[in-house]
Amino acid sequence: NILHKVHFSLKISWLSCNSVYFSNSNLANLQECLTTTMITESTKLNSEYLFHRDDFQVTPTIQQNFNKYGYVLVRSLLDNEEVEKVKKVFENATSEQILEDNEMRISDGQGREAKLIVWSHPGNDVSGIVSRSQKVAGTCEKLMGEEVYHYHGKLVSKEANTGGSFLWHQDYGYWYQNGCLLPNMMTVFIALDKCTKENGCLQILEGSHKCGRLDHELVHGQQTIPDTKRVDQIKERCPLIWCEMNPGDALFFHSNMMHTSGQNSSPNRRWALLTAFNTKSNNPTKEHHHPCYTPLTKVPDAAIKECENYTLDLSQMEFLHPSKSQTVRPNLSKEQQEAATTI
Known part of the structure; x- marks a missing residue:
């Protein structure tokens, strides 16, 4: 019976977990995969996978789906x-x-704000180790092919009951203005809190990256968005995906994926760690507030748990002061306005 169960689990895992490889000797992991698959199969996305720390890799199928749909959703990339x-x-x-000293408060034009802090280089604290890990940076290299x-x-924060929305946009709509000639760029969005429809999870238009870069313009004095009629036309062709995440x-x-996120109308905070890779x-053709090519020292995934540094390194990370942003116009606190005069 055990042999039959193992064979059955292997078969289901292989068919349903889409090229995420599992160790045949670890029955517990197989059963965990089977349970997760059964729970999520009805809502499983076209490019969704379950991370396994020993065997996860970018397979030809994963690469094909990234190229086709413009995204890969990896469940449990970070464990608890x-x-x-x-x-x-x-x-x-x-x-x-x-x-608070470095946050940008971005208005959505509806009386609410989202908050974010932006930095140029990964530090040696745990968050920097995550960004430099093989399962983050290494996966991006494989997906981008170089x-x-x-x-x-970025740390993006939507406070409970008050967090604002981000309007439809492409990241490359911003980054194109920074001297990046090609859209060979991407972002990794890691949920630190549960992301739901109620607290403003990401929404994407599947396959919209194939539409190419759209012209963006500044609205509400702060956010940059493409023509809304064009977005509506893309919505008719590209399925809307709600990326609810644990x-x-x-x-x-x-970077050309059309995406948005709603307001946080829930009693729960929504934090997310985002890392953008070029x-x-x-390499950008001009100096800008984001860095030009700087070699990245990648680290093994095990370094995340080994790291005991929980302090952000302000000198190494180079935080972007809100007054220096050239792509958005955030609201500045009184303290930030005063500080800006001395920068």
């Missing part, structure tokens, strides 16, 4: 321990007022 370590970094930064470097990192889930998506061959 790793998520808690990353959250500890930013909770410490909150208590030390680092986040060496990548850390273009910038802490540790990660969405890898192309390819070495796409």
Whole structure:
């Protein structure tokens, strides 16, 4: 009976988990995969996979789906321990007022704001180790087919009951203005809190990256968006996907992917760690507030749990002060306005 169960689990896992490889000797992992698959199969996306720390790799099928759909959703890229370590970094930064001093408050034109902090280089704290890990940076290199470097990192926060929305846009709609001639760039969105429809999870238009770059313009004095009629036309062709995610889930998506996220109308905070990567061959043609090519020192995945550094390195990471952003016009606090006069 055990042999039949193992064979059955292997068969289901192989068919349903889409080229995520599993160790045949680890029955517990197979059963976990089978359980997860059964729970999520009815809502499973076209390019959705379950991470397994020993055997996960970018297979030809995963690469094909990334090229076709413009994204790869990897469930449990970070386990619970790793998520808690990353959250500890930013909770410490909150208590030390680092986040407040560097946060950008982005209006959605409807009376609400989302908050984010942006930095240029990954530090040696846990969050930086995550961005430099093989399962993040290494996966991006495989998906892009060449060496990548850390273009910038972000912590995006939507506060409970008040968090604002991000309007439809392409990341490359911003980055094109930075001297990046090609859209050979991508972002990894890692949920630190549960992301739901109620608290403003990501929404994407599947396959919209194939539409190419759309012209973007500044609205509400802060966010840059493409022509709304064009977006509506794309919606008719490209399926709308709600990317509801658990802490540790990660969405890898192309820079031309159309995406948005709604307001947080729930009693729960929504934090997410985003890392943007550019390819070495796409080095910007001009200096900008995001870095030009800088070699990235990748680390093994095990380094995340080994790291005990929970302090953001302000000098190494080079936080982008809100007054210096050239692509958005965030609201500045009184303290930030005063600080901007001395920068």
